[in-house]
Amino acid sequence: MSKVATRFAPSPTGPLHIGGIRTALFNWLFSKNQNGIFHLRIEDTDKERSKEEYKQQIIQSLQWIGIKPDKEEYIQSTKVGKHIEIAKKLLEKGFAYKCYCTEKEIEEEKTRAKQKKLPYIYNRKCRDLKDTPKNIDPVIRFKSKIEGNSILNDLVQGKVNIENSNIEDFIILRKDGTPTYNLSAAVDDKDMEITHIIRGDDHKMNTFKQMQIFERMNWKLPTYAHIPLIHTSEGKKLSKRDKASTLDDYKKIGIMPDALRNYLLRLGWSFQDKEIFTLEESIKHFNIEGIGKSPSKLDMSRILSMNEHYIKNMNENDLFDHLIKYFESYKDKIDNKEKKIKKCISFLKNKAKTLEDIYNNAQYIIKDKIQISTEDIKLLDNLSKTILKDFLKEFEKLSNINKENLEKIINDLIKNNKTNFKGVGQPLRIALVGSKFGPGIYDIILSLDENEVIERLKAVS
Numbered sequence: 139m140s141k142v143a144t145r146f147a148p149s150p151t152g153p154l155h156i157g158g159i160r161t162a163l164f165n166w167l168f169s170k171n172q173n174g175i176f177h178l179r180i181e182d183t184d185k186e187r188s189k190e191e192y193k194q195q196i197i198q199s200l201q202w203i204g205i206k207p208d209k210e211e212y213i214q215s216t217k218v219g220k221h222i223e224i225a226k227k228l229l230e231k232g233f234a235y236k237c238y239c240t241e242k243e244i245e246e247e248k249t250r251a252k253q254k255k256l257p258y259i260y261n262r263k264c265r266d267l268k269d270t271p272k273n274i275d276p277v278i279r280f281k282s283k284i285e286g287n288s289i290l291n292d293l294v295q296g297k298v299n300i301e302n303s304n305i306e307d308f309i310i311l312r313k314d315g316t317p318t319y320n321l322s323a324a325v326d327d328k329d330m331e332i333t334h335i336i337r338g339d340d341h342k343m344n345t346f347k348q349m350q351i352f353e354r355m356n357w358k359l360p361t362y363a364h365i366p367l368i369h370t371s372e373g374k375k376l377s378k379r380d381k382a383s384t385l386d387d388y389k390k391i392g393i394m395p396d397a398l399r400n401y402l403l404r405l406g407w408s409f410q411d412k413e414i415f416t417l418e419e420s421i422k423h424f425n426i427e428g429i430g431k432s433p434s435k436l437d438m439s440r441i442l443s444m445n446e447h448y449i450k451n452m453n454e455n456d457l458f459d460h461l462i463k464y465f466e467s468y469k470d471k472i473d474n475k476e477k478k479i480k481k482c483i484s485f486l487k488n489k490a491k492t493l494e495d496i497y498n499n500a501q502y503i504i505k506d507k508i509q510i511s512t513e514d515i516k517l518l519d520n521l522s523k524t525i526l527k528d529f530l531k532e533f534e535k536l537s538n539i540n541k542e543n544l545e546k547i548i549n550d551l552i553k554n555n556k557t558n559f560k561g562v563g564q565p566l567r568i569a570l571v572g573s574k575f576g577p578g579i580y581d582i583i584l585s586l587d588e589n590e591v592i593e594r595l596k597a598v599s
Contacts, residue, residue: 142174143333145212146200147323149181150192153384154199156436157338157368157376160402164365165336166205167403167424177330178207181214183322188215199385203395204417212330214322221317221325224355225278225310233354234310236276237264259306278311280321280351288346293334293363293426298342305346324348328357336426339364363426366406366433376436388441390468392493394452394460397445406434414447446491454483464493472504478585479503485581499577503585508572508594517574518598522565525551526599529566530592539588541580548579569598 146162148154162178169176178200182188197211228234237260244260251258265281283302290298310321317325327335327348335345342364352359368376376383388398400415407430409415409423449457458480465472472479479486479500490496502508518526532547533539551562563579570582570591583591 140333142169142172143331144169144336145177145179145332147179147181148196149184150189150196151184151187152192153386154196156383156385159203159385160405161337162200162205163402167420168336170421171424175208177209177212179212179214179326183215203399214326217326218317221322224325225317225321228354229278234278234280235265237279238271238274238276239263262307265307275313277309277313279307280310282307282350290345290362293361294429295364295431300346308347320344320347324351327360332360334361336363336365338367340367365429366431369433369435371435392464393445394448397448401441401444406430442491449487449490458483461493461496469497475504482585485577502571510568510572514568514574518565518568523599525555525562526565526569526595530595530599544580544583570594
């Protein structure tokens with residue numbers, strides 16, 4: 139039995155879609171579970187839209203989420219010669235033919251089909267053409283089966299049956315002699331010895347086309363598994379136009395790679411009642427049988443909840459490393475405040491669901507001067523200012539600034555002003571942080587330098 143081999147085959151024509159990441163993850167996990175090989179194939183034959191920056195983004199995105207190909211990436215454009223060779227063999231064997239229909243003719247056909255509200259299928263006008271027109275560069279079309287049915291034994295969808303008449307005679311070589319997707323994909327899958335193809339169920343028609351190429355060339359068919367697409371919360375197909383559709387969208391708000399990988403694993407796949415998987419557990423338990431047949435809805439609240447779990451439970455040194463990389467990539471550099479933030483990370487993370495939340499919670503540390511909103515300024519009434527003045531007076535007397543001494547000052551202020559903890563804590567938080575929201579008041583005071591506390595209190599009292 140041949141060694142299991144899977145592939146992820148994106149086109150470098152734009153940022154990597156979140157659905158693509160999940161497809162890559164499922165292929166990678168399956169190959170690891172089976173002690174097989176995982177390939178990355180860059181399908182860059184669309185020269186007009188393919189860009190090196192997108193290729194690098196794909197590679198870096200996979201690395202970021204923990205997916206590493208077992209071999210150097212396979213670049214499809216370097217194999218075009220082999221694709222053309224197979225197209226010519228299909229032509230020689232009578233499994234393909236030259237089509238001389240003009241673009242105008244094809245467009246007119248498509249218009250008529252649209253008017254009748256029917257899917258467009260090429261009418262096979264040139265399939266048995268005897269007199270070949272001159273001065274027209276033909277395309278090469280695959281001669282698809284017309285009679286009978288084709289059956290796909292899908293590992294996710296089960297037995298899928300289609301009438302062959304619904305499979306058009308698709309183009310395999312364009313007029314300029316370049317190969318098309320279905321030809322290139324089939325040839326590459328054969329040459330790479332791919333055993334299992336796991337991809338979105340929007341590729342099912344492509345699969346039927348590629349299966350016919352395999353059959354005509356007497357190649358061993360791969361095993362196919364078509365996974366349902368990811369939908370929006372409204373039940374619509376997720377597209378690149380949607381917010382939070384690309385991996386970069388999640389990185390920008392500070393989603394952790396382990397959290398997103400865990401979420402995508404559970405999006406359409408299940409194992410018992412388990413929710414949180416380590417990388418090792420993901421590999422151990424992943425199987426295609428656990429993939430559901432229905433589309434999964436992207437749930438941002440669930441992603442945030444998962445991310446919060448990882449932030450709270452991660453080793454704080456590792457979390458700090460992620461945080462600094464995030465700051466450098468998407469926020470301002472904080473070289474002179476790194477030590478202070480590292481010291482405070484244990485409480486900065488407590489009210490955070492994302493790395494961006496930690497960044498926002500740390501603004502009072504990062505910035506030398508804070509700005510208080512108009513709404514929060516209004517909360518500093520005469521009593522609040524009196525409390526701030528009295529706190530400052532007692533604070534300046536302290537020879538040892540610790541939680542115990544701070545508690546005594548605050549408790550005395552509560553008693554003397556006949557108020558509660560909020561009555562003291564809120565004005566202090568506004569004065570020191572710039573907002574009534576933020577970390578605990580003792581954490582705030584102890585995280586700032588003594589002079590910073592004094593200056594901020596003097597500025598508002």
